[in-house]
């Protein structure tokens with residue numbers, strides 16, 4: 500974290516990584532305006548949903564005569580610090596560009612995405628990437644090898660703005676010094692060697708004492724890494740042996756969801772999109 504900005508947001512230096520836990524979104528070009536159905540999983544329908552606002556703003560800007568029907572099946576928990584809503588919004592923007600055969604300029608699309616939320620631009624890029632500014636200025640990094648990762652999702656919802664508001668003093672010089680080798684001709688090893696610290700983790704642990712049971716459980720289960728994702732409450736963990744991960748739930752507080760996932764690089768992520776029909780259908 501590099502400190503608070505004049506716009507109230509925090510200036511970040513963060514590394515993003517896509518994983519294969521995903522929602523399913525069907526995007527059909529139809530009628531006028533936006534319709535959104537959420538038949539599976541908990542998420543608002545209508546304008547309270549970021550995917551709806553993404554479609555609405557895309558159409559208003561580039562295809563005001565057209566309409567879209569979205570069907571969203573949620574698997575990524577909302578409010579878990581995994582960027583599920585932001586990834587839905589970015590997926591809708593990409594799908595609409597393709598289906599309506601509109602090619603917005605990269606700058607215009609980025610501007611629309613960042614207006615929806617600080618993490619949305621990242622999901623237009625995906626893979627391993629550096630986020631600076633509000634996290635919305637995204638620099639693709641050399642991709643880390645795909646690896647297994649365990650997502651530990653406690654039944655706690657943390658407020659992103661409250662966690663950010665309680666963040667400690669900025670670490671500008673230290674972070675920029677660590678990033679310098681990366682920005683001067685990054686080698687994949689330089690990404691792996693970045694300091695593995697999330698400044699929001701200490702804040703979340705201090706404010707939400709129930710998180711201690713999660714970290715203690717992961718230590719007892721033999722995790723080789725355990726770190727808060729974004730502003731929480733999801734913790735991602737690594738195990739030297741996947742078999743150990745399979746018994747993980749027994750070490751964790753009741754109600755904690757454990758998801759075995761894989762990191763995804765940019766080309767694997769692109770392969771998740773399938774398009775049928777064109778501007779008409």
Ligand code: C5P
Nearest residue numbers: 508509511616617618633634659660663
């Ligand atoms: O942009 P988004 O709606 O995802 O951000 C949610 C909240 O998280 C913001 O209102 C702000 O309080 C906090 N935030 C921040 N600095 C960032 C990103 C988010 O303070 N870089």
